């Protein structure tokens with residue numbers, strides 16, 4: 283690969299507003315100083331941050347241990363507990379401050395203060411201990427978006443028992459796979475959850491899954507819907523019964539864990555093979571969860587912070603749970619669907635809770651944009667001051683809409699790039715320091731060392747595209763793939779002989795040092811010798827006013843090598859010819875789609891990422907042999923196959 287052709291160039295730029303910079307934790311001068319400090323001596327930089335940010339039982343004397351690279355260890359002789367960082371350290375000062383403001387799908391609101399949350403976590407840790415859970419044991423959590431999922435995560439952390447949260451939308455089979463892979467003995471679930479007005483029968487899936495998981499001896503069941511569910515004698519017990527047992531001993535003294543002890547395992551699907559259990563450690567992860575949340579969202583004491591991600595996704599771990607709570611923030615948590623009962627639900631929640639920081643995903647932004655400007659117009663969104671996005675490249679059109687219609691033109695947008703594997707945000711603008719460019723995820727945060735390289739691992743010239751890699755380890759990086767050491771080495775360090783962490787994305791870096799993600803490696807198209815990132819063609823398509831969403835894949839072509847197939851969801855009127863002409867105008871004739879399929883919806887993962895491998899199979903007329911268990915709505919695939927190709 284000689285580098286990708288970077289075709290789209292974005293000219294719009296938004297420098298930080300003076301009032302935003304004035305109150306920000308990090309302004310341009312401070313950012314420059316932090317970067318300089320980190321580059322002068324990365325280890326000293328991280329050591330200082332670890333001392334300042336974390337509450338230790340035993341302060342570490344070690345910083346980075348690279349004796350067994352790429353199995354890096356950080357602060358390895360330190361001891362601490364993750365739940366203490368989120369709870370105990372804020373008490374008694376924040377005892378009466380709201381930690382979680384929870385909005386049920388039916389509009390009911392429950393507020394838990396830091397005092398309440400601490401008490402519930404100590405009690406639930408007592409429940410788990412009473413069922414035999416001890417440090418090192420894995421606990422699977424299969425719960426809806428209710429405060430108890432956060433309670434359960436922190437209770438596991440308090441005992442030093444790594445949790446593995448399984449998204450409540452996953453099937454019984456996916457749940458069984460994850461239970462078996464982690465070797466969990468205990469599962470926490472609920473009778474059911476609410477999603478778009480319907481009950482998701484969680485307990486039923488657990489019962490089905492456990493038929494093939496003989497090692498699970500205990501199931502704790504939260505009552506959420508009140509529906510009748512069978513309880514297996516000797517195995518299943520109600521959360522509220524266990525929790526109200528007069529003999530219960532709350533765990534007030536958190537286990538003192540080694541810095542490198544695993545905090546959680548979270549499964550992520552790769553483009554091939556079975557999902558990988560990504561392992562995160564305690565100290566490095568907590569350090570970056572706390573610090574990156576404060577820097578990127580410029581979190582202040584009076585903020586009301588809302589991250590819309592589900593806890594079943596890494597964003598729900600780092601930026602709904604550990605990061606904001608480690609900062610003592612007030613966190614809004616919403617149970618249900620983003621457009622339930624109407625497409626203004628998000629804006630209703632923002633107005634009702636006076637949300638100041640909103641962190642969501644491009645897929646949601648595009649869907650809400652498609653619903654029309656009337657919905658946000660009905661609500662007072664003036665409390666908002668910072669907007670964030672994560673999960674996919676955000677096309678400049680959606681960025682501009684988010685900025686203008688939701689942010690009223692006054693809120694900086696932080697387009698945050700990171701991965702389950704990176705533990706936290708690595709590339710992002712900072713609200714008070716960075717000039718924003720729609721579609722760019724900004725510079726590296728202090729301490730991180732990204733590079734864009736060619737196949738030989740040499741930095742590319744100018745702002746050419748290439749492989750996005752990191753040339754130094756960082757504290758919140760993954761500690762491995764659960765049960766598969768070789769897969770960790772191969773997947774993340776294999777491509778350049780262990781010299782770099784390989785993200786799997788392609789990117790370019792402009793003269794200002796800002797990054798532009800072009801897509802995943804597997805998404806690069808080669809059309810008549812031009813290497814084109816799918817993201818660029820998609821952005822061009824979405825910049826047409828009639829297009830709500832677009833996904834682009836390649837299919838073999840006799841003459842061109844590869845031909846571009848586009849899948850388009852319309853929000854207005856447009857023909858195939860209109861869209862081809864539009865792409866030609868935006869980026870050039872080479873990028874014009876060979877075929878366009880107009881669809882009602884695109885196949886997406888639960889976290890909103892377009893599943894291009896499925897579209898590739900559709901474009902090539904192949905059978906879909908890949909794992910489709912992570913699809914949000916499997917019916918979409920059948921509809922696509924039946925859709926007429928323009």
Ligand code: 7RM
Pocket residue numbers: 550596597671672673674675676697698699700701702703723785786787799801802889
């Ligand atoms: C947090 C999360 C990781 C992959 C990553 C990228 C893509 C995420 C952005 C992005 C462009 C962004 N974890 N990605 N954020 N692409 N701009 N701001 O999403 O493990 O589920 O996915 O998501 O391809 O490698 S994840």
